[in-house]
Amino acid sequence: MLRQLAAIAALITLSACATPYVATPYERTQHNIRQVSLIDDSLPEDAIAFEVASVGSNFGLIGALVDAGIQASRRNAVNEALDSVSFDAETMLEQRLSSSLANLGYSVAPLTENTRTKYDFLKEYPDSATADALLDVAVQHYGYLSSGAGQPFRPSVAAKVRLVKASDKSTIMENIIYYNVLHAPDGTITLPPNPEYEFQNRDALLEDPQRLADGISDALNQVVATTVRLLQ
Amino acid sequence: MAGPMFARVGILSGLMAGVAACASAPPIPAPVLSYANAGCSTTPDLSAPLSMTPDKERAVHLVVAEVDETAACIMRNGAAVPYVLLALPQDYEDKTLIVGSQLDQNRIFAPEVVVLDAQGNQTRTFNRDEYFYRGSIYSVQFRPRQDERYVLVAAAPDMVGKAYDAIQIGISTTAVYTPYGGATFNSGTEAATSRTFAYNGTVKVLVNDADTKEEN
Numbered sequence: 001m002l003r004q005l006a007a008i009a010a011l012i013t014l015s016a017c018a019t020p021y022v023a024t025p026y027e028r029t030q031h032n033i034r035q036v037s038l039i040d041d042s043l044p045e046d047a048i049a050f051e052v053a054s055v056g057s058n059f060g061l062i063g064a065l066v067d068a069g070i071q072a073s074r075r076n077a078v079n080e081a082l083d084s085v086s087f088d089a090e091t092m093l094e095q096r097l098s099s100s101l102a103n104l105g106y107s108v109a110p111l112t113e114n115t116r117t118k119y120d121f122l123k124e125y126p127d128s129a130t131a132d133a134l135l136d137v138a139v140q141h142y143g144y145l146s147s148g149a150g151q152p153f154r155p156s157v158a159a160k161v162r163l164v165k166a167s168d169k170s171t172i173m174e175n176i177i178y179y180n181v182l183h184a185p186d187g188t189i190t191l192p193p194n195p196e197y198e199f200q201n202r203d204a205l206l207e208d209p210q211r212l213a214d215g216i217s218d219a220l221n222q223v224v225a226t227t228v229r230l231l232q
Numbered sequence: 233m234a235g236p237m238f239a240r241v242g243i244l245s246g247l248m249a250g251v252a253a254c255a256s257a258p259p260i261p262a263p264v265l266s267y268a269n270a271g272c273s274t275t276p277d278l279s280a281p282l283s284m285t286p287d288k289e290r291a292v293h294l295v296v297a298e299v300d301e302t303a304a305c306i307m308r309n310g311a312a313v314p315y316v317l318l319a320l321p322q323d324y325e326d327k328t329l330i331v332g333s334q335l336d337q338n339r340i341f342a343p344e345v346v347v348l349d350a351q352g353n354q355t356r357t358f359n360r361d362e363y364f365y366r367g368s369i370y371s372v373q374f375r376p377r378q379d380e381r382y383v384l385v386a387a388a389p390d391m392v393g394k395a396y397d398a399i400q401i402g403i404s405t406t407a408v409y410t411p412y413g414g415a416t417f418n419s420g421t422e423a424a425t426s427r428t429f430a431y432n433g434t435v436k437v438l439v440n441d442a443d444t445k446e447e448n
Contacts, residue, residue: 020292022328022440025373053403053418147401148420154399182401186292186438187330189364192398195424229361 021187026163026173026230037111037131037166038097043090043139044118047216048156049078049205052182053148074202078144081206087213089142093220097137100228121162128166136162137227142216144205145180152200154193155219156180161227177226179219191222261300263339263430265393272305272312276384278352281319284329284383284439293321293439296334299341299387300432308344308386315386316435324376326442331383332363332371334434335396338426341433342391345372348382355380360391369436370396383437391429398425 051074056067098108111134116122119140128134138160145156158181163173178184180193197215199205205212286293295318303314321327333341343363347356358372366373402421407414 020438020440022442023373025328025375027375051420053420058417145401146420147403147422148418151401151420151422154401180399180401182403184367186367186369187440188366190367191365192400195399226364229364232359232361 021176021185023176023187023189024171024174028232031133031165031172033106033132033163033165033172035107035109035131035133036101036163037109037128037134038094038101039116039122039134039136040094040110040112041090041116042093042137042159043142046075046079047082047089047143048141049074049144049153049202051146051148051151051153055149074205075143077202078205078212081209081212082216085209085213087209087216089216089220092217093137093139093224096221096224097135097227100224101135101231104228104232106231121160125164125166125169131166133166133172134164135231136164138162139223142220144199144212144215145182147182152198153205154180154199155197155215156193157216157219157223159223159227161230163231173230175230177223179222189226191226194218194222260337261339261432263428264301264432265428265430267313267387267389267392267431269305269312269314272307274307275352276306276315276317276348276382277304278317278382281317281382283319284437285319285321285323286439286441289441291441293441295437295439297435298433299435306384306386311389313387313389314431315384318383318385318435318437320376320381320383321439324380328373328375328440328442329383330366330369330371330373330438330440331385332366332369332436333385334436335365335368335370335427336433338428339430339433340370340396340427341385341435342388342394342429342431343370343435344386344388344391346384346386347374347376347380348384349379350381352382365396369438371436385435387431388429392431394429396427396429399423400425 050071054067056063056070094110101108119138121136121138125134140158142157144153146153157179159177161175161177162171165172176188178188179191184190197218282295282297284295297316299314299316305312306315331345333343345358346354349355362372363370400423403418404421406417408417
């Protein structure tokens with residue numbers, strides 16, 4: 001006798017349960033900042049191309065191992081496509097930041113040769129004879145993100161930004177900017193993705209490398225614009 | 233139990249919380265795009281502000297106020313607008329505030345945040361560029377100063393009617409029952425949302441306390 005299996009299903013939407021983040025708001029009138037040194041080496045080496053709730057991730061260890069291979073293959077292919085059009089995210093970000101801050105009246109100079117752990121702020125800020133403040137932008141990831149199997153890939157960036165007073169190394173601005181990221185904690189700045197850059201699957205991602213790069217550029221430009229607004 | 237059909241896997245069927253409650257769900261308030269009120273004062277009523285001081289020290293204190301047709305009104309820049317007045321925390325030195333409007337389902341109260349002194353005089357305003365979406369709050373963030381006592385959140389007529397369209401990604405987890413035991417299945421989601429800035433909505437404040445060990 002067939003027994004009708006009763007499947008009890010509850011749809012639970014995961015919500016951001018993390019501790020709220022508390023930023024440090026910037027008060028320009030209270031700090032006489034004119035010259036800013038921009039700390040370089042802001043971005044990870046490679047772009048991501050990650051599918052969060054992939055099919056394989058639901059099927060235990062074997063599924064996870066298969067999934068890891070698929071994810072790595074997609075990521076490598078995306079980065080090769082970006083290389084084919086000579087896309088340089090680091091240079092693009094630094095140039096955009098410098099020019100945007102200059103438009104706000106800041107004098108900006110790069111600060112190179114820093115020892116940085118990727119994805120995080122500098123552990124120790126160097127002395128500067130000329131700058132009033134040091135701007136530290138640490139991009140934790142950039143690239144493309146899909147929420148899960150069957151969902152499109154869209155540009156995604158996660159960045160931490162900090163302005164440090166050169167004289168005493170005190171933090172006078174700090175914030176987190178999330179462009180199309182899952183589960184952003186309360187208190188972080190969230191930016192929605194540009195609907196123009198949507199790629200249905202791996203083949204679509206690789207079909208037009210220039211458009212692939214343009215989507216990342218657009219997202220990074222939004223992050224730069226937000227950083228600059230924080231320093232107004 | 234399953235009998236000879238133990239090899240079958242229970243079919244996944246999700247129940248949306250909304251589906252379960254749809255028979256009695258209240259209607260979603262529409263965004264109000266015009267506002268007229270005679271007899272609005274030119275100054276806010278300082279007699280009964282909404283307090284931002286929590287009953288005890290905590291890292292995050294949430295204050296929420298609905299703005300609807302019963303909200304107080306004020307004349308600002310020649311226009312009558314609804315507003316909410318909040319009193320800054322008594323112990324302000326270690327506080328960082330996020331003040332603005334909640335992203336309701338189809339609307340966002342169009343906020344203009346103004347900080348006032350004890351006499352109700354304006355001490356600080358914020359340019360539109362200083363407003364950001366911080367998750368579910370369209371807001372400004374600031375630390376109170378010594379001479380400040382109140383925060384006025386009034387409607388901004390120049391924002392009313394503007395749309396905020398966004399794509400929200402997420403993960404849904406569904407519990408599945410199988411003859412082999414319970415399991416969960418994660419899947420990705422996307423939703424296109426559209427909200428309109430309006431004269432009605434929800435004012436929302438997050439009060440972050442950097443030092444919860446001190447006494448109030």
